[in-house]
Amino acid sequence: VKLLLCDIGNTSYHILDYCVAYKREVGIFNPASITEKIYYISVNGAVSERVATLENWVDVAQYVDMSKYYETMGIDRICAVEAVRSAVIVDAGSAITVDVVRDEKFEGGFIFPGVEAMEQTYKNISPALDYSFNFDLDLDIMPKNSQDAISYGFLKTLYSEVMSHNLPVILTGGNAVELQKVFKNATVDEKLIFDGMKQIIKKAQLC
Amino acid sequence: VKLLLCDIGNTSYHILDYCVAYKREVGIFNPASITEKIYYISVNGAVSERVATLENWVDVAQYVDMSKYYETMGIDRICAVEAVRSAVIVDAGSAITVDVVRDEKFEGGFIFPGVEAMEQTYKNISPALDYSFNFDLDLDIMPKNSQDAISYGFLKTLYSEVMSHNLPVILTGGNAVELQKVFKNATVDEKLIFDGMKQIIKKAQLC
Numbered sequence: 001v002k003l004l005l006c007d008i009g010n011t012s013y014h015i016l017d018y019c020v021a022y023k024r025e026v027g028i029f030n031p032a033s034i035t036e037k038i039y040y041i042s043v044n045g046a047v048s049e050r051v052a053t054l055e056n057w058v059d060v061a062q063y064v065d066m067s068k069y070y071e072t073m074g075i076d077r078i079c080a081v082e083a084v085r086s087a088v089i090v091d092a093g094s095a096i097t098v099d100v101v102r103d104e105k106f107e108g109g110f111i112f113p114g115v116e117a118m119e120q121t122y123k124n125i126s127p128a129l130d131y132s133f134n135f136d137l138d139l140d141i142m143p144k145n146s147q148d149a150i151s152y153g154f155l156k157t158l159y160s161e162v163m164s165h166n167l168p169v170i171l172t173g174g175n176a177v178e179l180q181k182v183f184k185n186a187t188v189d190e191k192l193i194f195d196g197m198k199q200i201i202k203k204a205q206l207c
Numbered sequence: 208v209k210l211l212l213c214d215i216g217n218t219s220y221h222i223l224d225y226c227v228a229y230k231r232e233v234g235i236f237n238p239a240s241i242t243e244k245i246y247y248i249s250v251n252g253a254v255s256e257r258v259a260t261l262e263n264w265v266d267v268a269q270y271v272d273m274s275k276y277y278e279t280m281g282i283d284r285i286c287a288v289e290a291v292r293s294a295v296i297v298d299a300g301s302a303i304t305v306d307v308v309r310d311e312k313f314e315g316g317f318i319f320p321g322v323e324a325m326e327q328t329y330k331n332i333s334p335a336l337d338y339s340f341n342f343d344l345d346l347d348i349m350p351k352n353s354q355d356a357i358s359y360g361f362l363k364t365l366y367s368e369v370m371s372h373n374l375p376v377i378l379t380g381g382n383a384v385e386l387q388k389v390f391k392n393a394t395v396d397e398k399l400i401f402d403g404m405k406q407i408i409k410k411a412q413l414c
Contacts, residue, residue, distance in 0.1 A: 107349045111356045113328045117331065
């Protein structure tokens with residue numbers, strides 16, 4: 001089945017046009033420029049209001065069985081969870097959401113700051129901590145310089161928690177490829193959220 | 208030996224007047240108001256310049272064997288390390304520094320954002336993440352609400368890394384007592400940095 005899908009985040013529209021994925025900036029892109037039927041999810045309040053007025057934009061959220069999740073959980077996280085059987089899903093965007101699914105049961109999840117947010121945090125604490133993260137860091141060695149000390153603080157703490165669940169790790173989101181340098185055995189799946197949207201659409205027999 | 212000690216941070220002078228510890232705000236407190244000999248350390252560039260002009264203020268940093276450490280490592284962290292034999296030291300202030308000492312050897316350390324900085328980070332990512340952390344969270348259960356999801360993201364990631372070293376944990380700094388709710392077997396030692404300063408002063412035979 002051919003589907004036009006859109007995952008609307010805080011900064012961009014992520015569109016899957018049958019098999020081609022592309023991004024358009026929130027604030028520049030006009031959703032009314034799409035006239036075909038398009039299934040979407042949105043965590044962006046302003047854009048949600050706008051596309052709700054367009055008849056061809058169908059909100060996938062209304063077809064989710066919410067009893068498995070919690071009320072304020074982002075619909076993007078829910079879609080990712082719907083796409084997997086057993087995994088820790090690490091979705092690295094402006095925030096890094098980590099969700100644990102075991103035997104198709106959602107166990108819960110947590111939120112960690114994204115790469116950019118965390119670099120900004122260190123910089124705000126002290127100009128002496130104004131570095132980009134070193135993703136090539138060896139996490140088995142305790143750091144002995146400032147750049148590695150903040151890189152390790154960001155990456156090893158996240159890594160230690162994620163690996164403690166003893167499940168395969170799936171990386172998605174804008175910083176997935178960078179994080180794979182640390183999560184060496186993880187799979188990168190840029191279309192995980194779209195896969196979950198398709199599952200939900202299929203279950204709801206919308207196509 | 209009776210000593211007057213001062214640990215100067217980004218926001219306050221932390222003074223140990225023989226056995227009474229107290230804090231004075233940077234920007235309000237006048238260091239020239241102390242006329243006795245006082246041994247200090249400082250991570251605050253502006254205050255460092257000011258006290259350097261005062262003859263009775265003695266910088267402890269000059270007596271440290273720096274070969275064990277790295278150049279940009281904060282003198283407060285070095286003093287804490289000098290105070291212990293084998294431990295993970297978690298100093299929770301505007302940043303949380305974590306340093307690993309095994310058999311009096313400094314193995315290295317990392318830097319994590321402090322409580323306030325991290326709450327601000329989540330808030331900046333999204334107004335939906337504007338919560339205070341829940342320190343009473345059960346870290347054995349994956350969160351299913353937003354406040355717990357960010358609290359777990361901050362606390363469990365730090366906890367997992369710190370505990371992986373299999374060493375006693377010592378908490379110090381302004382948020383030590385809050386963190387003890389999570390690090391249940393940890394010792395809180397508010398005077399750890401002063402203990403390290405005393406060790407350095409003793410080794411240097413200054414008194």
